Amino acid sequence: MSLNYVAEHRVFASVTAQAELVRHYVPSHELSGVGGADRPEAKIVNALATSASPQRLHIYGEAGAGKTSLILRALADIARRETLKRPVHPMFVNTGDAPSQLTDPQHFMQMLLGLIQVNGSAFATVDPVALRDATAEQTTYTPTTVAHQAGITTPFFSYQPTLSQAFATQTIGADPARVRNDFQDVLRAVTKDYRAVIVIDDTDHFAASGPDGKLDVEAISNLYHHGVCTLADFDELDVIVAIQPHFQQVEPVTDVERRYNFEAVHVATLAADKDELTLSLVLGRRLRNANIDATVDDLIHPQALAELQGVYFTASHDFRRVLECADEAARLAADDGADQIAPRHVQHVLEQR
DSSP: OOOOHHHTTTTTTOOHHHHHHHHHHOHHHHHTTOOOSHHHHHHHHHHHHHSSOOEEEEOOTTSSHHHHHHHHHHHHHTTOOOOOOSSSEEEEOOTTTOOGGGHHHHOOOOOOOOHHHTSSSSOOOOHHHHHHHSSOOOOOOOOOOOOOTTTSSSEEEEEEOOOOOOEEEEEETSHHHHHHHHHHHHHHHHTTSSSSEEEEEEEGGGSSSSGOOOOOOOHHHHIIIHHHHHHHHTTEEEEEEEOOGGGSSHHHHHHHHHHTTEEEEEOOOTTOOSSSSSSHHHHHHHHHTOOOOHHHHHHBOOHHHHHHHHHHHTTEEEHHHHHHHHHHHHHHHHTTOSSSBBBHHHHHHHOOO
């Protein structure tokens, strides 16, 4: 297929859909050469699939480096395991757009309860089976406690009738003690058959929302004082927080990490000390997922690929920005009638940014 197809169908464009992030994910052993138990995916899988609850994980990576993709891919790998006594049940919580919910533990737990209620009384905000099916290695396993109903894309979990009745008959969060008890009751219902995991994502928002685009120290402190600490106090719950490395400048982050024994997991990065243009693995995965026979070498001039990989290092390992540049360069080259992205196309895109 031609470069026109790549440009028209936005093959290189950055994505946000969870299943797409899993499909496009390049395993860390391919990307950076790290292997075995040292792989970041393996650390997450080991924590949630083989180690006892509660587990506490910090996923470190710069903005756009692939923290969410890493977590989702690990959850997809876990979902493919047929021997789990309790399937892992993940709830993603985006806190970046809700700083007002981080002023005290009560508001934070009320936000979580509201998210569960809006989600049809389901704790999981993602379908583990859909994540599993987004991986290249397909299986036929379906947890016995999950039933996919005709015409319904969201799975039905065994505890949903219990929670639906509770939300219908109770006044959630009448006072701080009540909201904590209500949240604990939810956890008891969920963890009877599932392993409950809360993933706090979208914390990159706090990195550029303070004065002069610096860390929003107040928001990060509130997140850890009123959000992370609150969750870490529940022994029934596993907690994953995706953060940037320089969040460690904020004292509550290091205090909570130490107090609750958070394990640090770092996203895989392209090697800066090698000559290989390993960015081709990322772009090549997208070509294969789009059923395109052409290779990266066919569609991108080596010098242009080198310039795109250079963006990765100058933009602090931001894959999202690299993909946006590759997408724009592809469309520019197609408009130019070229068969291949040339250095001039990448250079033009970078000049406009």
